[in-house]
Amino acid sequence: MLRYTLRRLALLPFLLLLFSVIIFIIIQAPPGDFLSSYIAQLAQTGSSVSQEQAEALRQQYGLNRSFVEQYFLWLGNVLQGDLGISMEYRQPVAELIAVRLPPTLALAVFALIFTWALAVPLGIIGAVRQHTWIDYVFTIFSYVGVATPNFLIALVLMWFFFANFGVNMSGLNSPEFADAPWDAARTLDFLARLLIPMAILGLDGTARLARIMRANLLDELNKPYVEAARTRGLSEWRIIMKYPVRMALSPLISTLGWYLPQLFSGSLILATVMNLPNIGPLLLRSLTNQDMFLAGSILLVYSLLTIIGTLISDILLAWVDPRIQLDRAS
Numbered sequence: 598m599l600r601y602t603l604r605r606l607a608l609l610p611f612l613l614l615l616f617s618v619i620i621f622i623i624i625q626a627p628p629g630d631f632l633s634s635y636i637a638q639l640a641q642t643g644s645s646v647s648q649e650q651a652e653a654l655r656q657q658y659g660l661n662r663s664f665v666e667q668y669f670l671w672l673g674n675v676l677q678g679d680l681g682i683s684m685e686y687r688q689p690v691a692e693l694i695a696v697r698l699p700p701t702l703a704l705a706v707f708a709l710i711f712t713w714a715l716a717v718p719l720g721i722i723g724a725v726r727q728h729t730w731i732d733y734v735f736t737i738f739s740y741v742g743v744a745t746p747n748f749l750i751a752l753v754l755m756w757f758f759f760a761n762f763g764v765n766m767s768g769l770n771s772p773e774f775a776d777a778p779w780d781a782a783r784t785l786d787f788l789a790r791l792l793i794p795m796a797i798l799g800l801d802g803t804a805r806l807a808r809i810m811r812a813n814l815l816d817e818l819n820k821p822y823v824e825a826a827r828t829r830g831l832s833e834w835r836i837i838m839k840y841p842v843r844m845a846l847s848p849l850i851s852t853l854g855w856y857l858p859q860l861f862s863g864s865l866i867l868a869t870v871m872n873l874p875n876i877g878p879l880l881l882r883s884l885t886n887q888d889m890f891l892a893g894s895i896l897l898v899y900s901l902l903t904i905i906g907t908l909i910s911d912i913l914l915a916w917v918d919p920r921i922q923l924d925r926a927s
Contacts, residue, residue, distance in 0.1 A: 617672060625889065667889075708795045720809070721811075742804025770783065770786060
């Protein structure tokens with residue numbers, strides 16, 4: 598296991614290098630660049646940029662160089678820890694990401710914990726109590742959770758809290774804590790306001806993973822080794838929790854590699870509706886305005902999360918199912 602983990606960590610720089618090439622090609626694919634869009638926006642408002650100013654900006658951001666030169670200039674700066682300057686915000690990219698990354702990580706991690714804490718027990722109960730009223734309630738919950746868009750639930754809850762309690766649920770801090778230093782009171786306020794977007798974001802994943810858990814467990818319960826365990830006189834819940842549940846968890850664990858970055862990208866519309874200060878709207882704006890340094894850095898963070906999530910899922914799979922030998926498979 599240790600050898601496998603170290604080998605995967607050694608591959609991390611090469612995978613990030615490959616992803617950096619793909620990311621740079623994607624963000625450079627649309628015609629034009631940030632400066633062209635910026636000049637067009639100024640023209641719509643009646644302003645203009647002189648030719649000398651435009652050339653100076655192109656030289657400042659390296660837009661007058663070839664595609665290959667721009668990539669290696671960006672990559673060289675990234676390797677030195679310099680993510681560049683955002684063309685739109687005129688601020689270091691590292692500072693923009695550093696402000697929004699902690700609340701984004703907090704929302705994603707809490708939503709992941711919420712999803713698994715509900716999905717696994719619901720899936721187990723739905724499989725064990727198949728064709729009972731509990732199973733039917735669970736099925737209805739799954740359909741509602743999958744079919745209802747996150748932003749619609751957010752709008753309904755925001756209206757409910759404001760209409761009944763006069764509480765504005767947008768943002769992750771109450772107005773009185775907007776500019777306050779981080780202390781115990783602001784942390785508690787942040788965690789309290791995090792509960793609603795966490796539950797909304799985790800509802801869809803809970804419904805999907807619970808259905809997968811239920812189907813996998815039903816398949817395991819019909820296998821011969823379960824019947825053999827019953828003939829030995831073991832209690833039903835001990836049989837279910839010791840063997841079938843562990844086997845049924847394997848497909849769920851294998852989804853961690855893509856589920857973690859999906860929480861980041863999936864919260865985009867929710868963050869826009871609830872005015873959450875996370876990284877999703879920042880990525881959308883950078884892609885729309887062709888802010889290549891900002892967009893490339895955020896996508897590189899997403900790629901890193903995907904690689905780390907896949908590694909974690911592989912290690913957890915080997916721990917849950919001893920039949921998986923990672924060192925031999927690699």
